[in-house]
Amino acid sequence: MSSAVQQEGPAHHPLLERLVRAVEHAGHLLPDQGPIATFIHHNTLHAFQRLPFHEAVLRAQEELGGEPYWSEQNFRSELHRGRIDLSDLEEAFAADAGSVRQLEGEPLLAVGLPVVRVREFCFLHGLDAPGPAELRYRIEEGSLLLAPQEDANPEAISRIIAETTDWMDRLRSVDRIDEFRLRLTGSSDPRVAEATTRARSGGLHGLDELWRARHSDVAREAAAFLALWQRSFELTAEIAPEAVPSGDSKVLLIPREVDLLVDPILSRLAKKFLDEGLAYWPMPKRELGLYRAVRWLAIRSAGWPVPWLRPLIEELRDQERQGLGAEEAALRAFQGMGIDESELEALVERSLLALPGWAGLMGKLERSPAMHPLGSRVRLVDYLAVRLTYERFALEHWRSSENPARAGQQVSHSDSSEDRHLVRCFRMFRLFQLGGVSAWSAASLSGEAVRRTLAFLARLDPLTRRRLFQEAYEGHYRNRILSAFAQVPRRAAPEPRAQVLFCLDEREESIRRHLEETDPAVETFGVAGFFGLAIEFKGLEVHHTQALCPVAVTPSHRIEERTDVRDEALHARRRRFLKRRKLAQSGAFFASRGLFRATLLTLLGGLLALLPLLLRIWSPRRAAALAHWLDARLSPPPRTVLSRQRAPDDTHEGLPVGLTLAEQIDRVAPLFQNAGLTRNFAPVLVALGHGSTSRNNPHESAHDCGACGGSRGGPNARLLAEILRDPEVRAELRGRGVFIPDDTLIVGGLHDTASDEITLFDLELLTEEERGRLEPVIRSLDEARGRNAQERCRRFESAGPKVSPQEALHHVQDRTEHLAEPRPEYGHATNAVCFVGPRTSTRGLFLDRRAFLVSYDPSADPDGAIIERLLGAITPVVAGISLEYYFSFIDPERYGCGTKLPQNIAALVGVMNGHGGDLRTGLPWQMVEIHEPMRPLMIVETTPGVLRQVLSRQAEVREFIENEWLQIVVSEPDGRTHWRYHRGEFVRWTGPKSPLETTRSSAEWYEGRSDHLDPAFIESGVSAS
């Protein structure tokens, strides 16, 4: 079977080419997540981004098995909570281009049921039938026909019963029991009627008995539903059954039993291969790539105890003799499986998707070798070769063993026409019951009307309804937010006393608002948190470098944190101290996991672990403070400077260290131009990057700044301040239209979104006067972060119902340092909308930490060059964050990584569930649990014409928008006219407008409330002008 490969030579074999292409293709379907230490948000379904959203989620369901939308049950409870209205559903229905619009006319009007009511019932109650077996069971048990369904409307039920009563009264006068029999059971034969009645009432009632007791309420109710069921049964009997799509007979290429044998082995091998240093013994020969390393090992593994491994080892020995590469080995395994050649692609896809986490990481590392120490030695095809080889022999083993499970493989059940009739009958019955249509009113229906109604119900199937629910859900929020935008009063800003640049992150929305409330003379701006400085940063005490810029950008310069010359001695001491501490830590780490050293360690020092245990569990905040104090006490860290100025010939691995003056100007000028801040600088300007600290949290990096590639933006802010402090820079900037006065004080800092600490850098450089000028700003920031913590605490049940800002700060600091805290912060969980425009348009609006706020001044951008640049940069970031939350939330098991509680670090690259299995990608449930799953809504303050130009030029933005992965609305600069871009057209948004409430402060609005809040106008957020 492998002879063909060898004769033609590997490179030219057509199958081989197909295999390589198949790996490439299947590789795109795998999760695109790198090692977890740097978590970069991305669209979970990036592989399907070329397709329209609704199509993509269905395709992904087919290929990956994930849910396309939130469950209907969840949507319904949102309906009850008022997060969706029926009118939103109607709107979604009207706008839907899908198949549901084919029902025209109003088929059930004859019985007083307009189609809008039918739709409403569908949305509210589903009207889906359970399986025929369950239906039969429920009929026989008596729960279906003897009482109204739980969700029925009492009014409708009493109408049905009243009409039945009337009929029975009429019958009584003529004593027509045969009519009664016929209507209730469809047969006038007394014995058949009696038996049918008993069968349908769970044996509780007989027909004669009902007739005798016809004055009682019990009998009337029973008769009403029995007759209604009988009527539904008759009405739906004549319907020509719709062609049932023949179920795809998908061939199971490889039985599940094979995966059960292979998966644990593969996951163990992948874990060891990619291990970044957790295991004491690294995998030997892994520098040869996975396939060769596994081959080398397997040959030495003495597989005698496991029968199916013996031929596998023989085969690998043979492959080693022939010196096969991974591609040929994969092909040889495929050919050895005895599967038809045409299935090659399908098999490759199946095998790679069996453990999507590990395979995905292999593929990701192959595309981005810099992410892992093994670099280019990680290849997806290596993984495939190993997987297929193991699968081949496991399959052989499974085929050869007497396996009774095989017989059970082809279980098929086909619906009989009787079953289908039962289902149709049930749906009609439910509809009549909900609509208050009795057996007598229903008599007037034509067969055509019933047929059309059933067809309509069939088309409004669960998936379609969920799609419409999704649209309605988004529509509801869109209407709320647009109506708030349209009504918020805009007031001219006074002369600002201070200006603060924040990241556009939606978590900074609240602190900006609180800062403005604290001091109305502060102006805030939202810019991408890397401040235009795409740098590779090397911290003084950090061994590795970080790329502090969005993923799509490659760092152009390297910036190093260096010791201040005055502190050289201190630095040397600190270095020795850190080195010793690390040696001790890692020594203890491995020693405690060994044998002899572990014995000594646990005997002599084990008890010492009680101390950190007690401290860390009882007061995490104080324990952390103690550790910090000790650290600074034992060896104080030196003062540092950044390598801002480019020194000639100073490069590191091809990257220039530091920036030239021209480069500094080139990067800083657009930052201010984009934000629309070119004049009117305040005496104080603060740039705050952000990051997040959390203890014991493998997903810590997912809370960091997305614009800094999943790292903290502190160095960027510090560098920006340092650049701007240079008088030469300021002079040059004036040439570029950015007029920063000579005496403007500029400070960089870092906001920790988990602990709400704010650190300002290089304060020791300030003069006495500058310090005085900064003092009130620091006080305001201090106040604002307390209030921000308070607002965040309303979401944390364990914070208690009413906390002061000070208590709130303590609470969030405890959370940050708590070993047991699975949700140190809620991250981007509340994100929903992104606003691009001047802050004056949103200032004073309570946006509930749901809005990315990007500062942009349309009046300074007549030709749309700036907005094009901005949208091109922020759209992928915002969509990546938002869509990752969407998918991790709607399907936490497939797209997210499930609950954090049993998670286990694997190979220092990711998390697994408990003891083994696949690497879990996506976000954990505790991070997303309060999310509202909707596609991000972008509101851009510009004109439709400009946006159209942007779309025509920016392919990636266009793809997101045209394919409806995100919604976009143009808000004209007057703030009153809004255009929604929908299917290639700008549609004027006209409402409905809900009133915008006004309150005095944010705290007043959110106090005592823990769920999502509507926008409100906060008076103290804007100064009275």
Place this chain on the structure above:
Amino acid sequence: MSWPNQSTLSELFALGLILPPFVALLALGSWGFLVRIPRERTVAAWVRACFTIWLGSTLALGILLELKSATDPFILVSFGHWFEAEHYGFGLSLRVDRLSGVFSALTAVIGGLIGRFSYTYMHREPGFFRFFLLLLLFTSGMNLLVLAGSIDLLFAGWELVGLSSVLLIGFFHERATPVESALRAFVTYRVFDTGLLVGAVLLHHFAHTADFESAFGAAHWPLGTSHLDAFAATVVAVPLIVGAMGKSAQFPASGWLPRAMEGPTNSSALFYGALSVHAGVYLLLRLGPLLEVSPIARVFIGAVGLATALYGSTVGRVTADAKGQLAYATMAQVGVMWVEIALGLQTIVLVHVVGHAFLRTWQLLRTPSLIHDAHHAGLKEIWHPDRRGHVLEGLLSEELRGRLYALATARFYLDDLIDLRIVQPVLALAERVRRLENRWMALLTGGPLGDENTSIAPQSAAAFSRKERAPQAGEGAPR
């Protein structure tokens, strides 16, 4: 008003030692099952009260006992007999001495710590209440196990510990892997617990009592003297040692321990870092006087311990996941403790247990920090593989190291061998017996032959030999 005398006082404290977890368990359990699931804060309040009283009693009793006698501090509290037959009484007595006191205090401290930890960790988890019930069930069982004055009562505690352990491994029962791992632990426990049962029966037979006091307790721990001769001591001790092997994950019953990491992190720390895994060590320590007179039993313990220490530390060295690594390291250390017991170093073992329990709890609770430690706190730079393994490993050639690595990766085929050589034959036997029974029934009743096709064995065999499973994605992914 008269002061209660010292012995009444110590009995009172002994009650404070044993009752709190039981009372909290019963109160919360009946409230939750009969009325409604209590709120998180209510659960926490009960758990807090339980551990506070328990710890307080431990402290008080400890002081009291040390005051009473510095050389031989111990009390026996008898609550009479559950039932008595002619030659047999099922005694309900507690024994508080240096050994059980230390273990009870350890249980209280670590249980309390984990309780506090879990209040935060399990917040908003649908199984919050269930978790705390199991936590109380476990601590009750563990406490009963260590304080028991007779082998019978110890067995009761032993089973409670096993039960709660299994239920917590399968805590996330909506996924398949935790349930399979729980099943594996359950079967292992059941098989090895028969050793304990046999040992208990034999103890009755030879010593005519189940009480430790009368079987081997003239002086007190660790100085007791056996009332049995060498032969009887060996015959009694060996099955009991087998019983201890299961819970301590000693070779060859080791496979369930790494799999047990399917539960939430906090329960992994409590059971497999701190307490449950040391229950076997406690039993062996309790048997000290018997082991004293039985060299065979000591050799057996030493051999099992040594094998486990070597096995655990070798497999642990190649394990690249945080919790698995700790599971192997833990079983290796417990193996070392067994060796220490074999060498007669009882007091050292007690110190070892306490230190080991605290260290592993701390390490397991901290496993999620590893990403931070390695990447952000910069430990990875120190962790360079080239810097490790020069001492012992350097002695082996590359070829030999490769073989050892490959074997360790396959976990020495231990579980495969157990599945192939023990589980499958047993299931096949069960299947044959079932068919035989069917035929018999058919013969006797004259009815039709039992359905030959619906066999129970293959499915359960598959379930049992299923080791890990990928999370749903790709499970039998249709083409």
